[in-house]
Amino acid sequence: MAASTAVTANYVLKPPPYPLDALEPHMSKQTLEFHWGKHHRAYVDNLKKQVLGTELEGKTIDHIILNTYNNGDLLPAFNNAAQAWNHEFFWESMKPGGGGKPSGELLALLERDFTSYEKFYEEFNAAAATQFGAGWAWLAYANDKLKVVKTPNAVNPLVLGSFPLLTIDVWEHAYYLDFQNRRPDYIKTFMNNLVSWEAVSSRLEAAKAASSSA
Amino acid sequence: MAIRSLASRKTLAGLKETSSRFLGFRGIQTFTLPDLPYDYSALEPAISGEIMQIHHQKHHQTYVTNYNNALEQLDQAVNKGDASTVVKLQSAIKFNGGGHVNHSIFWKNLAPVNQGGGEPPKGALGSAIDTHFGSLEGLVKKMNAEGAALQGSGWVWLGLDKELKKLVVDTTANQDPLVTKGGSLVPLVGIDVWEHAYYLQYKNVRPDYLKNVWKVINWKYASEVYDKESK
Numbered sequence: 001m002a003a004s005t006a007v008t009a010n011y012v013l014k015p016p017p018y019p020l021d022a023l024e025p026h027m028s029k030q031t032l033e034f035h036w037g038k039h040h041r042a043y044v045d046n047l048k049k050q051v052l053g054t055e056l057e058g059k060t061i062d063h064i065i066l067n068t069y070n071n072g073d074l075l076p077a078f079n080n081a082a083q084a085w086n087h088e089f090f091w092e093s094m095k096p097g098g099g100g101k102p103s104g105e106l107l108a109l110l111e112r113d114f115t116s117y118e119k120f121y122e123e124f125n126a127a128a129a130t131q132f133g134a135g136w137a138w139l140a141y142a143n144d145k146l147k148v149v150k151t152p153n154a155v156n157p158l159v160l161g162s163f164p165l166l167t168i169d170v171w172e173h174a175y176y177l178d179f180q181n182r183r184p185d186y187i188k189t190f191m192n193n194l195v196s197w198e199a200v201s202s203r204l205e206a207a208k209a210a211s212s213s214a
Numbered sequence: 215m216a217i218r219s220l221a222s223r224k225t226l227a228g229l230k231e232t233s234s235r236f237l238g239f240r241g242i243q244t245f246t247l248p249d250l251p252y253d254y255s256a257l258e259p260a261i262s263g264e265i266m267q268i269h270h271q272k273h274h275q276t277y278v279t280n281y282n283n284a285l286e287q288l289d290q291a292v293n294k295g296d297a298s299t300v301v302k303l304q305s306a307i308k309f310n311g312g313g314h315v316n317h318s319i320f321w322k323n324l325a326p327v328n329q330g331g332g333e334p335p336k337g338a339l340g341s342a343i344d345t346h347f348g349s350l351e352g353l354v355k356k357m358n359a360e361g362a363a364l365q366g367s368g369w370v371w372l373g374l375d376k377e378l379k380k381l382v383v384d385t386t387a388n389q390d391p392l393v394t395k396g397g398s399l400v401p402l403v404g405i406d407v408w409e410h411a412y413y414l415q416y417k418n419v420r421p422d423y424l425k426n427v428w429k430v431i432n433w434k435y436a437s438e439v440y441d442k443e444s445k
Contacts, residue, residue, distance in 0.1 A: 038418040079365050132309050133388040133408075134366035153366040172367070172409035173418065181272040181410065 011061065011084070013044045016091035023096055026193040031177045039173055040087040047080035061085050062158065069159040082154035086136060089156075090169050095196035102197035106204060113146040121191060123148045128168050128187045139166040139200065141207045163207035166200045242289045244282040247275050248318055256326035260430045262415045270321070273410055277313030277389070284310055312389035316369060316404060323403050325432035335433035339402070339440040346381040356383050358424040361407045372403040372436070374443055400443045402436040 016036060021029035047064075051057045054077075056064050061081050068078035101107065101117050114120035120139075127150040128137035135152040142162035149157055157164045168174075168190050175186035250270055255263030284306040291299035325331035334350050335343060347353040353372065360383060361370035368387045375382050377398035384395050392401040405427055412423035 034417050042418070132305075133368075173413060176409060176413040180268050180414070181276070 011044055011048050013041050014088055014091075016094075018096055023094060023194060026189045027094070028178050031174075034177070035169075035173060036087070036091065040084070043080045043083040043087065047077065047084055050077050050080055065156070065158055069155075079154045082156055082159075085158075086154065086156055086167065086169070089164060090136075090167050092199050093166050093168070093196055094190070094194040095198070098196045099191060099193040100195075100197075102200065104201075106197060106201050109146055109204070120146075120148070124168075125184075125187050125191065128170050128190075129184055131170050134171040136170060137168050138162075138164050140164050141204060141211075144211070163203070163210070165203045165207065166195065242285055244285060245278050245314060247271075247278050248321065250321050252324075252326050252329065256329075257324055257331070257430045260426045261324070261412075265410075265412065265414050268414075269317075269406075269410060274314070274317040277310045277317065280306065281310035281314050308394075309389050312391050312394075315391050316389055316406070319401055319404050320406055322435045323405075323432055324427075324430050325434070327430065329432075330434050331430035331432055332428065333433060335437055337437055337441070338444065339433070339437040342381050342440070342444075347383075353383070354428055357403075357405065358421065360385050361405055361424050362421050364407050367408040370405050370407060371399075371401055373399045373401050374440055375399055376443055379444065400439065402439055403431060403433075 013036075016032065020032035020036065023032065047061075051059070051064065056067070056077055059067075061084060064077055064081040065085060068075035068081065070078075102110065107117060110117050110120045114123060124137060124139065127148050131137060131150040131152065133152065135150060136156065138149045138151065138157050140147055140149050140157040140160075140162035142157075146165070147162070149160065149162065151157070151160075156167075168187065170183060170187075175183060179186040179189075247270070250266070253263075254266040254270070257263075257266060284303055288300060288303050288307065290296075291303065334340065340350075343350055343353050347356060357370050357372065364370065364385050364387075366387065368385055368390075369392075370385050371383065371392045373382050373384060373392050374380075375396065375398050381402075382399065384392065384399070386392060386395060392399045392404070405424065407420060407424075412420060416423040416426075
């Protein structure tokens with residue numbers, strides 16, 4: 001069973017690992033203030049309220065996500081739990097001065113599973129651009145293979161049995177202040193300037209370790 | 215909704231593609247962005263001019279463009295008897311055709327205050343609302359609650375169930391038109407709760423948008439539709 005590693009399970013609104021203005025000019029401070037300070041915060045606060053007094057109280061976020069997905073017939077706490085998880089994962093998928101091409105083992109695996117970094121870039125881009133409505137695009141790891149996945153609303157690869165490695169939020173609130181309707185420009189900016197390949201690499205190591213011990 | 219038949223243009227395109235004037239084929243109707251019957255800034259302060267312009271010129275235009283592309287591909291696939299492409303195109307048609315249908319209704323659902331925007335419904339629709347929801351306030355409260363609770367993107371609707379002859383409140387996801395929730399449902403008022411409909415002005419506070427949008431809802435149009443469809 002796929003397990004996340006780095007995302008905290010204690011219903012805490014963890015700040016991004018950089019100041020809110022650190023991703024400028026690619027992602028504005030204003031966006032971070034709303035996206036993290038309002039949207040992400042609300043998912044965490046609402047999750048706490050929602051599980052209080054229920055059998056889910058005290059359970060980890062991962063547990064809640066996996067137990068409320070219910071094969072797509074979502075139970076009430078899924079949305080807040082998954083969105084809390086997704087957003088923490090998203091902040092940690094980015095870094096100031098990020099983006100561009102990875103190197104080393106990660107690049108080798110991308111070239112193995114997508115034939116080239118450029119092909120991966122195209123596929124990730126297309127997934128993010130064509131997720132209709134709200135959702136996310138992911139690089140994920142399963143069965144010793146890297147793949148690109150897109151999901152609607154709050155769904156994430158954990159419930160699909162894969163290890164998430166990288167994500168981009170394509171809900172409109174993620175890019176509307178900076179890019180308005182221009183989602184393709186937002187995706188390119190994310191790929192070229194924001195991706196933290198270090199985070200992806202360490203998640204990949206954790207995923208491989210978890211897979212081999214399973 | 216503005217529909218322009220481009221049958222003759224399609225015919226010429228068909229000639230170029232097939233290089234035979236003796237093949238029979240249908241011309242398909244493609245669509246254009248309908249004009250708004252008011253200026254972009256005319257719905258202020260309920261909805262900002264900036265939002266109206268981007269919403270109309272970018273979002274709705276994109277649905278129209280992509281819908282036309284999907285229809286052309288569909289036409290070709292149908293003519294070739296390519297069933298699997300026909301089926302594959304259905305989601306693009308639902309997304310983009312739905313986006314065009316829904317937004318065309320939405321622009322008519324809105325009106326500046328000086329053109330009756332916000333004036334409560336009278337006549338048969340007004341009575342029906344009181345009957346089904348207790349009062350207009352009751353209806354608004356219900357629609358706002360459902361609109362606020364909608365996860366992700368979608369619409370909240372006041373509709374007429376023609377078969378059951380009653381008003382309903384319902385939501386649809388993404389750009390699904392109301393008819394996807396029931397074949398006998400006719401949309402009377404739709405409120406777009408995609409973030410693009412309010413984010414630049416209301417940010418994350420969708421409930422504030424929902425509270426304010428009623429000030430520019432065009433009940434005259436909704437009443438006309440109701441009167442026509444409840445005969």
